[in-house]
Amino acid sequence: MILEQTLLPRSEAAPYADVENEAVIARCLVGEEAAYVALYNLYAGMIYRLVYSMLQDREDAEEVLQDSFEYAFRKLGDFDAHKSAFKTWLYRIAISRCHNKRRRKWLPTFSLSHQDARQAADEETPTPDETVRLTETQQAVWHALQQLTPKLRETAVLRYYEGLSYQEIGDILGIPAKTAESRMRLAHQALRDLLQEQLDRP
Numbered sequence: 001m002i003l004e005q006t007l008l009p010r011s012e013a014a015p016y017a018d019v020e021n022e023a024v025i026a027r028c029l030v031g032e033e034a035a036y037v038a039l040y041n042l043y044a045g046m047i048y049r050l051v052y053s054m055l056q057d058r059e060d061a062e063e064v065l066q067d068s069f070e071y072a073f074r075k076l077g078d079f080d081a082h083k084s085a086f087k088t089w090l091y092r093i094a095i096s097r098c099h100n101k102r103r104r105k106w107l108p109t110f111s112l113s114h115q116d117a118r119q120a121a122d123e124e125t126p127t128p129d130e131t132v133r134l135t136e137t138q139q140a141v142w143h144a145l146q147q148l149t150p151k152l153r154e155t156a157v158l159r160y161y162e163g164l165s166y167q168e169i170g171d172i173l174g175i176p177a178k179t180a181e182s183r184m185r186l187a188h189q190a191l192r193d194l195l196q197e198q199l200d201r202p
Contacts, residue, residue: 016088017081025086028076040069043087046162047094053157054098056142064101068094084171091162091172095154102150144194152187159184 024042027035047068052061072093079089145153158169169180 015082016085018086021086022081025076025079028073036073043090044069046087047090050091050157050162051094051098053145053161054095054154055101056146060101064094064097068097071097088168088171091158092174095172098154099150140195140198141191143198144191147194148187148190152183152190155180155183156187156191159187 024035024039028039044065048061048065051064051068052058055061055064068090072090075093079086084092145156148156154173155169158164158172159166164172166177166180166184169175169184170177173180175183
């Protein structure tokens, strides 16, 4: 019986285990530099998009991105697939680094065009007509996001931009899923009110 338990597949023992991630992480832990590069390339885009949406400043986002991965690589041996998915673990680190950045520097005003933001996170570039329309919309949304409290903003970013479930958001932020859902309702209503105010201005 004991032998059977020890031979259980890791996916059963660790509910959040991912075979591909585990293989790359194992290579990292034995010091394979190419594995660190592979892990970075696999997740850097989504982490950058998250921190850029949170901080709305390219230089700050790049700094937090590097800081997040430097910390993650140092603590890679501490990752536990019994507790969370690797992506969730990385998101939690990135959110924490965004909090640290905000403590050191007040959030800047919106200064980047939508095209700059899109190209930083996505290689596909819209046509000129699409850029004009999307820029106006994105600037309005980002201006509204800036006016939310940090807790509502991070919840909205994780839900709208990353498409995460309330359970995933709760795991990342260290709150119950119901609390994440409640915050999202408040954020959604606040964004609607703020965007309506912008539309109503002469």
